[in-house]
Amino acid sequence: MSNSNNSNSINVPEARQAMEKFKMECANEVGVDLKQGYNGELTSRQAGSVGGQMVKKMIEAYERSM
16 A cells, blocks of 8 residues: 555654654553554553543644744
8 A cells, every 4th residue: 555545644754753752652641551563452542542642742832832
């Protein structure tokens, strides 16, 4: 499958690494045991709490930059 068809793809390796680190930090903050690679055993609530924490921190960073 081509990356050009996936709007969620990150094409810059440094950005990919930073996003993975950010995701792991957010998971740790909300108490979710996130591993490198496949995390299909997570519940929807756990996955959602990680995503929600990521969005919350991105909004806070944007607000600080204003």
